[in-house]
Amino acid sequence: MEYDEVVTSRRSVHQYADEPLPTDVIESIFERVRYAPSSYNLQPWEFLVLTDDGKRQRLREAAFDQEHVTEAPVAVVVLGNKDPAAHAEAVLDDWLAKGYLPNAEARDAVKGNVEGMADQPEEERRVWTVRSSTIAATELMNAAWDEGVASCPMGGFDPEGVLDAFDVDGDQYEPVLLVTLGYPAEEAADVENERKYRRPVDEIVHYDEFDPVESTELPEDAVAEAAADD
Template sequence: MDYDEVVTTRRSVHDYADETVDRETVEAIFEEVRYAPSGYNLQPWEFLVLTDDEDRERLQEVAGGQEHVTDASAAVVVLGNEDPTAHVDRVLDDWVEKDYLPDEDAKEAVRENVEGMADMAEDERRVWTTRSTSLAAMALMNAAWSHGVASCPMEGFDAEALVEEFDIGEGYEPVMLVTLGYPADDADDVENARKFRRPVDEIVHFGEFDPVADGEGEQAATTPATGDD
């Protein structure tokens, strides 16, 4: 698909076909996900992909019993590493090798900045990793749809229970869950009319921030939506 088709036709799908998304397709999707941007290119994301029925049932238990966790072919736990320095050496060595940094002194200066981020309070580091990891999660959903695989982002889960159930090490933030699978032929998420989207002239502010109060955007009620939830 062309990019505009991907972003305008992607849906958050809850109803999946029985067809399995094979591992080759999943790996091809993540091959594209890894190009997502992140602060200092530190790539603080990890993805736990669950395809076995038993594993998805375990995940369903910590996700409020939501049925699409087990109906989907795969469920992905999107994790953010709260340590900004986890991959900093490889990242900065690459910067020097490719002339993004002029020399080792410049590399050390950037490294000091990253180490300073590691000293942030825990809540600040959680915000940092959530920002970058969310970019990768959106890349995952768009990449999946470009391969014909539907997805659904989920924030309804018990993070502490998830960490314990899947023995996730300390320092990783469960940012969201994403289900992956081929949509059912009669999936309402795909067949129904598109859900409401606020128009560009309501959400974009040039030069001055002047938000539109709820109910004031009359054009919003008649402007066709071009996305999904």
């Protein structure tokens, strides 16, 4: 698909076809996800990809029994690494080798900054990793739809339950998001229906000064159109 079609036609889908998602398609999706931007290019994300029925059932129990966790052939747990320095050595060596840093002294200075981030309180490190890992999760959903694979982001889950269910170290990793993946069912209304209302650009973009819109009302023409459809 063209980029514009990907971002404007993607829907959050709850109904999936009874069809497995081939491993090569999953790999192709994540091949693009790994190019997501992140702070210092530290890439603080891991993806637990669940294709086994029993393991998706285990995730469903930690996701307040939401049916599409098991109805989709794949569920992904997006995990953010709360240690900014976890992959810093490889990242900074690459910077130095490719000329992004002028010398080893500059590399060591940046490393010191990253290690300083790693010493921050846990809550600050949680916020840091959620920011970058959410970007990667968005790339995941768009990359999937480019392959014709539907998705649904899920914030409704018990983080501790997810950590316990899959023996993930909660001191190091933050469950950021769940994402279901699969080919959409033919009856998936999420895909076929007209796109839901999106606020216009002139309401969400503020040039030079921030003047937020306190409340939003559906435009009169949209109300009339919805009434006509009924």
